[in-house]
Amino acid sequence: MSLDALRAALPPHVVVTDPAALDVARADKSGHRSVAPPLAIVEAEAVEHVQAAMAWASAHRVPVVPRAAGTGLAGGAIAGGGELVVSVDRMRRLRDVSVVDQSCVVEPGIRNAELNELLAAHGLWWPPDPASRAISTVGGNIATNAGGLLCAKYGVTREWVLALDVVLADGSLVTTGHRTVKGVTGLDLTALMIGSEGTLGIVVGATLKLRPLVEGPVWTVGAFFADEASAAAACTAVTAARIRPAIMELVGREAVSMLAAYTGRAMAGAFVLVQTDDLGADTTSAAVAEILAAHGGAVERTDDLTQSDALVQVRRQLHFALESFGTVLVEDISVPRSRLAEMFRACDEAARRHGVRLVTSAHAGDGNLHPTFVFDGTEPSEEIWACAHEVFTAGIALGGTLTGEHGVGILKRRWLVDELGERQLALQRAVKAAFDPLGILNPGKAL
Amino acid sequence: MSLDALRAALPPHVVVTDPAALDVARADKSGHRSVAPPLAIVEAEAVEHVQAAMAWASAHRVPVVPRAAGTGLAGGAIAGGGELVVSVDRMRRLRDVSVVDQSCVVEPGIRNAELNELLAAHGLWWPPDPASRAISTVGGNIATNAGGLLCAKYGVTREWVLALDVVLADGSLVTTGHRTVKGVTGLDLTALMIGSEGTLGIVVGATLKLRPLVEGPVWTVGAFFADEASAAAACTAVTAARIRPAIMELVGREAVSMLAAYTGRAMAGAFVLVQTDDLGADTTSAAVAEILAAHGGAVERTDDLTQSDALVQVRRQLHFALESFGTVLVEDISVPRSRLAEMFRACDEAARRHGVRLVTSAHAGDGNLHPTFVFDGTEPSEEIWACAHEVFTAGIALGGTLTGEHGVGILKRRWLVDELGERQLALQRAVKAAFDPLGILNPGKAL
Structure with a gap:
């Protein structure tokens, strides 16, 4: 695929083909890695760069992987051969804060913790708090509907986003949602974008709902x-x-x-x-x-x-502790709070049956468990996948879901139909096609 | 249109063609009324009745108007000639409450206030509180993403719904969302349904997120x-x-x-x-x-x-007071809180210019204004529509939205494109078509 037309449409430094940079885009924090590097990375610095990249990708039917900090745990931002990465990592300004409206406008690449430091000076707070908050972006939080430790009381990302600027597959720009606390004009495409893992469009700006510091x-x-x-x-x-x-x-x-x-x-x-x-x-x-x-x-x-x-450090050190024992594969089952004990038991029994090491912790306040496989080598064994399958099946049987906050990415796709059913999956794919008729946005991810 | 096949598919008392009942379905609380009565009303008492009605409507390409208590303020539930009303008014059971999960499962016809009385016995509360709460249904609250007085602090309906049972246009049944506090499997069709005013499917069950009484x-x-x-x-x-x-x-x-x-x-x-x-x-x-x-x-x-x-009665009596002076037409502009004074001024100036009586109150906590026209006779004058047009335009110019909590229905359709833009409106219609390819669900409403 010739990149000439793409280069012609963008400032030269924005189109990155440095092999080291391309190599980075082959992985995220899921432990997975694509087989071959992507074609190029558009390191967008402005909305128009994203629009130009998408227009080029549409014209040439090139699959696009939206990306920012690459901290995802489900493989949603992994790019492979023949794909173009459109990164919003450099778009990280806080554009506006209003104390009276309790809202702010940000570019998607701003880090969660960085934003909250700036907001604290105004006595304000954006509540989504994934464990990755120091390194993950607001755009990534939106793409995965990120959760964290505070969700039972303060809600997930979806509850703290008012409006989005989105570049669609064809390169056009729309603004979904409202800058107001209430607003019911049209279908709620803002909520639909949140958690869609880059399959519907690329978020290039967000109006966030804030609250006063507690x-x-x-x-x-x-x-x-x-x-x-x-x-x-x-x-x-x-x-x-x-x-x-x-x-x-x-x-x-x-x-x-x-x-x-x-x-x-x-x-x-x-x-x-x-x-x-x-x-x-x-x-x-x-x-x-x-x-x-x-x-x-x-x-x-x-x-x-x-x-x-x-x-608190007992909890916060957990991931590092597990990593000191081997390679980790973090699962993300969520069940109704009342089924927490049963889900812990199901994890233990499945691990025993398959002879694998499965270590479980939970956000007990909201019923979200992170059963974590710890193993030697780089690839999970067949026993681990068999055990994971049992854990997922048990979670769904308890009225739960495959993923509470990490997303489906490439990791959970094969269990999707078990949770959604054939009819809903078909409907979800039809909605995806309404946004992305050519199927170029993050193909093979999430859906 | 012969109703024989519909009658054959349902218990006899469920298919209502009594002229008085059909006449009621021609109106809601918007002050509007359809030109002719609908074909029939399916007074569903079970999910299967809704499924049978939709299967029949799909087979015969009959437009369907979903309805419950008929308390809407934007005309979304008004049914006209050639249309079938599918009513969930009789499906009003509270099926399950869990104190530990802080959730409950309801049928859509249950009244908001009725539900909250039952929940109070468990020390729990479902926060959406439209002024109509005594007479409006949870299903209607979901269809319009209802707000109320408490939204700035406690959020709108969308934030208090976990999962939905939805009958699709073809009569199939899907369950969207999760019974868990967190869950990111698939696109968020639950949020998409909320506020969709009966254009995407018919809600036949809902798992609601609750909170302890304050x-x-x-x-x-x-x-x-x-x-x-x-x-x-x-x-x-x-x-x-x-x-x-x-x-x-x-x-x-x-x-x-x-x-x-x-x-x-x-x-x-x-x-x-x-x-x-x-x-x-x-x-x-x-x-x-x-x-x-x-x-x-x-x-x-x-x-x-x-x-x-x-x-509190000063505020609560307002609607009755205005109705004692004439016919009322309630508008529903929402602006960022910081623009409240400007929006009040814009309403006054527009009313003065057009010589109409426009009386304004606001949920100041969230920036949602209800400019209300009070006039003689039954139909708003040309001056009123011209004034309304200026009010909507001013609201959008201030970064606001046409409707904060009532919905678009039939009242706001002509201003929709001003707020959404052509590209987003096309996208919204494509999403609608993914759910309802035959275009039989509440045609002419909302979008």
């Missing part, structure tokens, strides 16, 4: 339990008491023992971490502590920042 | 101002102070004088009503009172239920 102190409660069943029951009891913690995490026994080995800190059992914020945080955390103790937890409660940080 | 007392602040500009500036200052009131309403001077005449209560000026809830309600409402006073408001603050109710 007032008051933060209290942290940590508790170790004999097993996951009692820890999960304790978490369920917190929700049943109508308490709304900011964070409620459950780390399984095996994960805790690996954390102990990694950090050198003596600890054992299943770990529950709860943070409460806002004006009633003290009273609420005391109630949480009481519930956890009543379910057999060895409880610690604090508002001291150092002590609190030590408890 | 703790603590409610404080109410009422204040009268010299004019709308100072009242709007005061509201803006409340938001700029990063206060999140549960309710913040602004009633314009003319509306207040009509309310005074209607209720016999002496009052004048522009009225601002603020309610604060949750644990810090007392402190927060004191801060609100101070801000309103600093902007020239004559302020009253109370947590006494009777006194509070008297203040």
Whole structure:
């Protein structure tokens, strides 16, 4: 494929064909890698660059992989042979903030944490908080409808986006949604774009809904339990008491023992971490502590920042701890909160049956589990895939979903029909075709 | 069109052709009425009835108008000659409630207020609160993405729906979304359905996200101002102070004088009503009172239920007061909060230019205005439509939208392209066609 027409339509430094850069675009943080490098990367610095790239791709029927920081966990931004990468990584300005409207306008490449630092100066906050927030972009958060630790109380990305500027497959630009809190003109294409993993268009600008920073102190409660069943029951009891913690995490026994080995800190059992914020945080955390103790937890409660940080680090270190033991493959099942204990058990039983190492932790506040395979070598074994299949099937049977927050990408496609059913999958593909009749936007991903 | 095949597919009492019933389906609460009655009404009592009706309609290319309580304000549920009404009004069971999952499963015909009464017994709440909540259905709230007074703090309908059971145009049944708090498998067809005004499918079941009832007392602040500009500036200052009131309403001077005449209560000026809830309600409402006073408001603050109710009734009586003066046509512009004062001014100027009576109030907390024409006779004059056109144009120019919460229905269609643009409108229609290739679902509405 000759790139002459593409080069003619764009400033020279925007079209990147440096082999090292192309190589980077073959992978993301999913552990997967394409067989061959893409044709080129358009490192867009302006909306018009994205439009020119898409117009060229449409004219020449070239598949396009939208990309930014490449931190995805499901392979959605991996580019292969014959594909053009359109990257918005360099478009990372905060264009406007309004305290009165509690909204801001950003370019998609801005990092989540970078944005929130800028917003804090205005007393404002954009709540989506994926664990990757330091390195992941707002555009990527939108593409995957990213979640994080705070979702049960503060919602997912979809709830914090008002409007999007989107370059369509043919290179035209539309603005979906509203800059207002309410707005029901037309179908909600903004929500449709969110979580669509680059299959419908490329987000080149976003109007985000913000909220004031939360007032008051933060209290942290940590508790170790004999097993996951009692820890999960304790978490369920917190929700049943109508308490709304900011964070409620459950780390399984095996994960805790690996954390102990990694950090050198003596600890054992299943770990529950709860943070409460806002004006009633003290009273609420005391109630949480009481519930956890009543379910057999060895409880610690604090508002001291150092002590609190030590408890939170148990959870935050988890991914690094697991990586120190081998290659990791992170799954992302979500089930109704009431089925958490059953899902932990299903993971353990599947792992035992297939003789693989599966370590599970969960955002217990919203029922999102990350069963994580830890293995030697670079490729998951057949046993791991067989076990993953059982885990997915169990999750769906419990009323859950294949992916809570990472996306389908290339990793989950083969189970999609089990969750959606044939009729809905056909409908989803028809909607995709309405946006992308030539099928050039991230083909082979998500759908 | 013979109804024999339809009758054969359904229990006899489900297919209604009683002229009085058909006549009711010619109108909703928009003030509009179709020219001729529909063919028949399928008063569905089960999902299969809706499926059978849609299969028949698809086979015979009969246009279908989905309907429930008929309380819409934009004409979305009005049925005319040659059309089949598929009503889910009789499907009104609460099927399941889970305190731990903070979710429930309902049939679409259940009334919003009826549902919330049942949920209160579990200490739970479904936040969407349109003014019509006593008479409007959850299905209708979903079809219009209904808002209400509490949206700035608690969000709109879209944020409180997890999953939908939808009968498609061909009679097949799909379940969109997830029963879990998080879930990103596939495109977000649930959000796409919400606010689609019956153009994509018929909602026959919904899994709703709930939250615990809000703790603590409610404080109410009422204040009268010299004019709308100072009242709007005061509201803006409340938001700029990063206060999140549960309710913040602004009633314009003319509306207040009509309310005074209607209720016999002496009052004048522009009225601002603020309610604060949750644990810090007392402190927060004191801060609100101070801000309103600093902007020239004559302020009253109370947590006494009777006194509070008297203040709230000023706002709640508004629609009845206006109706006592003539026929009303309610508009539904939404603008960024920071443009509220400008939008009030634009309404006044347009009304003056065209010599029509336009009375404006606003959900100031979220920037949603209801400019309301009050006139003699049954049909709006040419001057009213000309004034409405100017009001819509001004709203869009201020970064706003045609409809914040009522929907497009048949009332706003001619301004749709001004807001969406040609390219997006074409895209929206392509998405509609993916769901409804024969174009039988609520044709002529919304899009």
